[in-house]
Amino acid sequence: MTRLPPLAFGTWPASWAKAPERHGLVSHGNGRSKMTRKQRRMTMIAAAGGVLAVAVGLILVALNDQIVFFQSPSDIVGKQLPDGQRIRLGGLVEEGSVERGANAEVRFAVTDTVESVKVVYVGLLPDLFREGQGVVTEGVMKGDGWFHADNVLAKHDENYMPKEVAEALKGKGVWQGEE
């Protein structure tokens, strides 16, 4: 970094000069290792580059493996999903499809009014889960034809319809406007 002359405008109060400024090209150490400013800077840059490279690697791996795609029932019905691939399945909870079993097991169907997918879930449903309303479930399609969800979401803010669902349904021409 080049040192330029101070700015032409403005005058500086004396108090600004109090802090000690240290300059110099040789180290102030006890002489065990003499690194020039350039070597030190290279060390820093190498360390920064190393950390950055690791981070970029991690992010790329994570973006490859750890993201979950959103699908509507029409997207997955009749298609063979890779075994164990997690997806987010969104749509409306089909009217009259909710059946409750023992120990908080619940079965229902998610529909986009064209196709529908059977879902099984063990756990507590969100407060805003209702028949005929929008829902997003996350899980895996199994060979038994059921979508095994381990997470069921209904938005918990004033925008009741999960955004993906609203958009997927808009695409099908079913959904009009915001609630």
Added chain:
Amino acid sequence: MIIEIGHFALILAFVLSALQSVVPVWGAVTSDRRLMAVAPPVAGMQFLLVGIAFAALMQAYMVSDFSVVNVIENSHSAKPTLYKITGVWGNHEGSLLLWVLILVLFGALVAAFGRNIPMELKAATLGVQGWVTAAFLLFMLSTSNPFVRASPAPMEGNDLNPILQDIGLAVHPPLLYVGYVGFSIVFSFAIAALILGRVDAAWARWVRPWTLLAWVFLTLGIAMGSYWAYYELGWGGYWFWDPVENASFMPWLAGTALLHSAIVMEKRGALKVWTVLLAILTFSLSLLGTFLVRSGVLTSVHAFATDPARGTFILGILVLFIGGSLALYAWRAPLLKQGGLFAPVSREGALVLNNLLLTVATAAVLVGTLYPLVLEVLTGEKISVGPPFFNLTFGPLMIPLLMAMPFGPFLAWKRGDLAAVGQRLYAVAGLALVAILVSAWWQGTDRVPAALGVGLAVWVICAAVAEILSRARFGDVGLSTGLARLVGLPKSAWGTAFGHAGIGLTLLGVVAVSAFQEEKVLTIRPGESVEIADYTLNFSGLARRTGPNYVDDVGHFDIYREGRQVAVADPAKRLYTARQMPTTEAGIVTFGLSQVYVSIGEVHSDGGADIRLYHKPLVTLIWIGCLVMSFGGVLSLFDRRLRVGAPKPARRKMAAAGQGGD
């Protein structure tokens, strides 16, 4: 009438902020003292005016004035008074007003207490603060005015979203905003320094208390928000890596880095160029968070496109301020003189490593937060980036940071001796090793990652304690002198110890919950009981209870341990009548540092209910750690050196307090 006064005050504040944007900055550049002197009173007036506007809106909520659109949409006459007050900031317009109120509050604070700041710097800083204020006031007045009237006025309002009717909302947003927006003043300091072309160690000393103040509030705000989500949403989770959470977490990470790099700059005059950049980036991330939360872009990329006024305006502010400040930085930063030299192994070197890992971690969180938005805009593909992404990217970056953290405070400035520090940390490393072995033996060897996590937490906590004890030098000077030294240590040394120990406590809580928690989901009928960890819960049935604007179905559980009743839990299913919206009220019982957590799902016709039951070991440490961290920040804030408004450091006392801190 009061509403119109509030509206008028807001417009006046905008005019003043426009004035403040130009006059003091011009004065600072041309060294015109009369122009510079305009800044402090104008900053004070703005705070007064925005305060009047805020009070006017609050009054409308208090008396349920349903002629105001904002009150109709977010209030109800039957709502408890507390939630009428907090409802003021429980919506878009009101929360922006709070945002601006805090913005001008910080301007007024610098005007009032920044007595030791040179006039040029103070004037230019307040001027830059004026730019931000003017931009946001214009945004409010043109797209998000809380004072719009409705005619005819309806008889009743729509009520506040029930999930927000909680004591958490009273505390969480104000704390968060003080932190978030508090970084604006640090940004203004940085831009002012760039305009004036001068940054030195003294600058860092003036800026650090404001950074600390903002950081303390942001820490508390995030912790509060996390606890609120934990007990209010009924899922038992404390952090979801939700974009809205990330929006506040990214400024926290960058602000933590800034806090550390400012130390180097203050003590050694080094890292100036970097510190200024970090100050700009931290507030840029605050602005980005505001954009993400306030523009509607998270709800839907398309909602953003169909209602462009708000989103585009904030995006404009974002581009203008981030782009403008970075351009100014690129132009002016080369003028800043370089500071002290240091070896890679030194206190400075350790703080650089801290900064490196924290900023890269911030970048990882940023990528995870923005990637789904960018991908959807570019390809239309909808994805979700959830906890697995962040665990894989953020986690591995935190591990070296926490492993290296104990070395930092032990290393000497300029050139440190790693081997010597290692010797002083032998005992601590031994304790960490014991913790790993005990934890592995107790929980089984299949839990090795958890045991390592426990060891890391013990390493961090014990090193913080060891560092403060070693400063007292009990071995050399004896007990009483050692204690006296301990009391006389600079407050910032104690601040460091508490801050670092707090991180360790939070880590311990996170590890314990993620590795050792027990969870059960089941259907339970009256008279039945269920066991979790050492506890037996007897369910005696549900009862209906009526609140001011809701009805509860309350389940009653008696909790037994070793045959004796130790507590009761009363989780509820609540229905808010105005919006017909159900919420879950978890029943949480604290035993020591651990908690038993019960929430009710579907209620069956036979009086039974689906319940989710957790035993969360050491869960409270997650938030206790944050409190300890914040306490450390407060201690540092009261360090004599940094005392805001202190005219001159008292040299005699500082010399007596020991060399340790400086």
